[in-house]
Amino acid sequence: MKYEVTYMTNEFTWKVGGAQGEGIDSTGEILATVLTRMGYYIFAYRHFMSLVKGGHTNYKIRASTLDPIYYHGDDLDMLVAFDQLSIQENEDELIEGGIIIHDAKFQATTKRAGLKVCSVPLSDMAKELGNAIIKNMVAAGASAYVLDIDPSNFYEQIEQQFGKKGVELVELNKTAFNKGYDYIKDHYGDVRRPAPQATKPATGSLLMSGNEAIGLGAVLNGCRILAAYPITPATEILYWVLANLPKYGGKVLQAEDEIAACIMAIGANYAGVRSMTSTSGPGLSLMMEALGMAGISETPLVIVDVQRGGPSTGLPTKTEQSDISGALYGSHGETPRIVITPTTIPDCFYQIGRAFNLAEEYQLPVIVCSDLLLGMNKMAFRDLDLSTVDIARKGFVDQEQLDALEKGAFKRYSLDTESGVSPRSIPGMKNGRYCALTNEHEETGLEIEDVPMRKAQMEKRFRKFDELQKHVNDWGYDYTGVEAPDVLIVGMGSTVAQIQEATRHFDGISYGHLQFRCLAPFPTDVKKYFEAxxxxxxxxxxxxxxxxxxxxxxxGYHAKLNPVLKYDGNPFTIRDIVTAVKG
Structure with missing residues (x-):
């Protein structure tokens, strides 16, 4: 059964589709930026293939005048199609009476009745202007007319985007926009889908991806070295930090592979510099030995894993949440680590700050498991709460304490600590320690194999979780709903928005929604929700x-758990969840 998913009247959805290399992202980015400047809350979703040219790609925008949007929506009001494949791939999303604007270079066919189809010579107009790729601006003009958006909003964006490249390019883009706007006005003047009126905010809104939010959060929370190897969908973190970190005295190191990147980050943290590495599933796999090194040497380490479809190369440009078991249990031996799953794009900013503080305070690896849905897609929101930035540098021994010790007496891995955390020195501090073995060691760091000390050091390292457990229930999950629901919906990370929206369609069913933000240590307080x-x-x-x-x-609670699975590279839809619950 296909459940009808209804949206508020203050919303609309738009999509552009075509072949990779046709400027699809540019077309979407233009409208996304204009809508954000006008005061809309938006979520912009990119569907693309692992190709430079060819294949099908699309860019979808869902916009609201009232509330932040965390998901791009199941349905579609308007589609701009640069080729027939875009119609075939996306027309099922269109609502009854939905609008298609297609390039007149092909004869459009649809399998559904009731759609409004408008043929516009997008490519021919662009060629007349001497620039084939400028058809994206022609398409923007046509969309603006149908959505009843004043062209002045686009002129402002064109001037800002192309102003530095000269007046001629600005005027060319305005002309292209006007051609699209005037053509559809003259030939399809009654085909309209007026966008609800937004109120322009007094100050600018943010239009940001999860990768950008992580980059910003890392820089503001004191990260001064990012060591990484490019990999989709995490590469944008590398690019964003490369463009911004040097302004704050930081460095970006592009390593020869993910193994080297992780070890570089460990070395920088060992030297006292807040450092991180970013990757996706294949890179996380390569980092497992280094992760164990960080664990046994008790060196802080932050790894960001922007998950994609696996295994192996898998689906490099599609989303999934399948690295969780690897993040929790990967590496040989047993290594304590914290695993955080941010829920939204703004939450990516807040959780990367938490990751740095926890990594230093507890001297262990922290893995932040984002995914492509969060990482490479954008949402517009009013602001970030910068008062949450708190660079809490803990766990260091000071020079005065070291000066009071005899040479060689400093116990870097002291067992005499209830929390399992022993103060660490920075290389160069007199009477400190400069060697951190990857072998098992005794309290001063010397290699050992005797049974009692091995046992004591393992217990010490895992004792950190006892301390963490006292606090993780405060931030490791969110719960909404009734106390003893008929149905409890449970998710982790980026599925939060679709679950929240799905619950609006649970007519007559009492529900609770539990969303995990931290999986290690596991927030045991959630047991009460499963029980009820x-x-x-x-x-x-x-x-x-x-x-x-x-x-x-x-x-536990095995008998109560009903897994709802999706592994085709696409995020969950609202309809997926409603169908699973209501049958």
Whole structure:
């Protein structure tokens, strides 16, 4: 059964589709930026293939005048198609009476009745202007007329975007925009989908991807070295930090591979510099030995894993949540680590700051598991709360304490610590320690193999979780809904928006929504929600039900858990979740 998903009247959705290399992203970015400047809340979603040219790609925008948008929506009001394949791939999303604007270079066909189809010579107009790629601005003009957006909003964007390249280019883009606007006005004047009126904010809004939010959060929270190897969908973190970190005295190191990148980040942290590495699933796999090194040497380390479809090269440009088991249990031996799953694009900013503070305070690896849905897509929102930035540099021994010790007496891995955290020195501090073995060691850092000390050091390292457990329930999950619901919907990370919207369609069903933000240490307080619910659905963007498996391991309730799985490279839709719950 296909459930009707209704949206508020203060919203609209738009999409442009075509072949890779046709300027699809540029077309979407133009409208996304204009709408943000006009005061709309938007979520912009990119669907693309791992190709330079060819294949199908599209860019979808969902806009609202009232509330922040965290998901691009199931349905579609208007489609701009640069080729027939874009119609075939996307017409099922169109609402009844939905609008298609297509390039007149092909004869458009649809399998659905009731759609309004407008043929516009996008390519021919661009050729007349001497620039084939400028058809994206022609398409923007046509869209502006249908959406009833004043052209002055686009002129402002064109001047800002192209002003530095000269007046001639600015005028060319304005002309292209006007051609598209006037053509559809003259030939299809009654085809309209007026956008609800937005109120322009007094100050500018932010239009940001999860990767950009992580980059910004890292810089503002004191990260001064990023070591990374380019990999989709995490490369944008590398690019953003490269463009901005040097302004604050930081360095970006492009390593020869992910192994080297991780070790560079460990070395920089060992030297006392807040450092991180960013990657995706294949790179995280390569970092596993280094992750163990950070664990046994008790060196802070922040790894950002922007998950994509696996295994192996898998689906480089599609989303998934299938690295969770690797993040939790990967590496040989047993290494304590914190695993954080940010829920929204703004949350990416807040959680990367938390990651740096936790990594230093507890001297262990912190893995931040984002995914492509968050990482490479954008949303517009009013602001970030910069008062949350708190660079808490903890866990260091000071020089005065070291001066009071005899030479060689400093116990870098002291067992005499209830929290499991021993103060660390920075290389160069007199009476400190300059060697951190990857072998098991005794309290001063010398290599050992005796049974009692090995046992004591392992217990010390994992004792950090006892301390962390006292606080993780404060921030490691969110819960909304009734106390004893008929249905409990559980998710992790980026599925939060679709689950929240799906619950609006649970007519007559009492519900609760539990969203995990931290999986290690596991926030055990959530047990009460599983106990009270009659039935539990676990939303897992992977094949094996990894979140359901973690819940079963940590707190049980196996018989109540109903995994809802998706592993085709696409994010969950609202309809997916409603269908799973209502049957």
């Amino acid at each position: 619910a009659k039935k539990v659905y676990v939303i897992d963007n992977n094949y094996t039900g990894q979140l359901a498996g973690i819940i079963s391991r940590e707190i």
